[in-house]
Amino acid sequence: MADAKYDVLGIGNAIFDVLVRTDEAFLSRHGMARGSMALIDEARAGAIYQDMGPATEMSGGSAANTIVGVANFGARAAYVGKIKDDQIGRLYAHDIRAAGVAFETMPATDGPATGCSYILVTPDGERTMNTYLGAAQDLTPADIDEAQIAASRIVYLEGYLWDPASAKQAFVKAATIAHGAGRQVALTLSDSFCVDRYRDEFLELMRKGTVDLVFANEAELRSLYQTADFDSALKQFRVDAKLGVVTRSEKGCVVAAKDGVTAVPAFPIEQLVDTTGAGDLFAAGFMFGLVRDAGYENAGRLGALAAAEVIQHIGARPQTSLKELAQQNGLPV
């Protein structure tokens, strides 16, 4: 196997976040499912935005947040995602490159604008996302560079890629190249409603071995196996996934390997401000631990640390050095 150029390469929907603090009444008024990600069209985007308060904007996108986290820990990271060459797309490209991530996907020059998500943060810190995919709809297999994928130790894919028309073909192409080069493929199940839309396909990806490592939170795991019983879902997950990691909010995470289950506690926080990016940054820390050969327990701790950082401020990108934070907490970097 050739030396890797990147530790982790992520592929996902490139989304600009428009974040606003709001109340529960806003969610009810707009018929939003609390804590979920809903896809919206331009008309609904307009209606929601019209009614939203003043916002803070920053680059987002689930896999992109993860990859920025990986780079922030000090690993070599790359991202593949489709923006348009518009004002917001240029902010997006700047932010991810400035975070130290290689980002070479050709932006669209026509078609829909760079995608965005209206993220409503309620007083309890929960985020409810409304995503207009925009240019992210136009990610295709042509955006997958074979040499770049083959040169990445872990290729990380988001379940949200099943939503755009041709991104799943890009996904499968990338996974095939990665495995051909002896690399690992990781998948996040993204969202329980997303699992509900693509349950059979996600299960097939796991059972056929298209993906090696799968991240899920409790709601996604329950949705995957259509059960309310965590233990039985976890049991099935261990059968289907080569390596599964289940995040459980304040209960920490469970690393489900074939040869055993490791529970890792959550990292203590002072104040929960905004859960946006919690799962994304957990995955960043966990994969960083894997590429550093730190063992599952330390990988889980690194994930918990990164998640704890991101939920204590608005927005899904780290605001401090995760590398320094890990060092301060005696974790391997």
Add this chain to the structure above:
Amino acid sequence: MADAKYDVLGIGNAIFDVLVRTDEAFLSRHGMARGSMALIDEARAGAIYQDMGPATEMSGGSAANTIVGVANFGARAAYVGKIKDDQIGRLYAHDIRAAGVAFETMPATDGPATGCSYILVTPDGERTMNTYLGAAQDLTPADIDEAQIAASRIVYLEGYLWDPASAKQAFVKAATIAHGAGRQVALTLSDSFCVDRYRDEFLELMRKGTVDLVFANEAELRSLYQTADFDSALKQFRVDAKLGVVTRSEKGCVVAAKDGVTAVPAFPIEQLVDTTGAGDLFAAGFMFGLVRDAGYENAGRLGALAAAEVIQHIGARPQTSLKELAQQNGLPV
């Protein structure tokens, strides 16, 4: 005098803020004057942005921040400023309207993009701004609506308006209409370098009575009178301005009226995060106090309270209800 429709109407350069935490070395490397606002052209904007870390974006602009603060306190507020009808301009228009501010200035359909400022926040919380005026350069007297100005109790203008080519004509037109309708005109001196560029003109505005109320911080006051001695500068300020207010950071503020000087302490804070908007929000609270006839001391306290809120988080727009904050602190609303 007819009933007013607005308590405060602000006129300023409409600027989208691109905020990033950085270190002192970045400022040195780019030859920036710490704590100042520098005007930059497109080439320099590109060079600075290229070198900047991942950012958080939000709507800004000095007078706009003030007006959003006035609305947030619960007063009736309007804003006049030039954006372009582009993606960033649309974010801008949304944010100010969503804050409860009337904003009817026709956006430019061609010419430069909506203006933006690269704001570098150093570890001590100080902000250094680099502003590309963009569409704000195209504010003209035609953007001043006579009826709207005449219906506003206070017309608030920023010294930064002296930078674009024709905005000062808009400024003078607005001041003339306001006085013709028996309204008050307020001016902020904006920045010590701005004072240095337009010292004589600012002094003339005060001495001729074009402006009734003048906001300055210590550095601006010293620049205005080209002296390091605060007391002698204040003495001259009392002669020149009908009513002057000097903000002094952690030393609070001084309200300099013809019949006496009132010192008001700063509001205590837990942690200084980012001084962006401190002066803007002070002016918001002070003018809110004036329109509520709360007296200079309470006006100063309301200003101090609003400034304290805004310097404890990233960005120049309030993130909590200033009205509730004032009520909690026993101040008149």
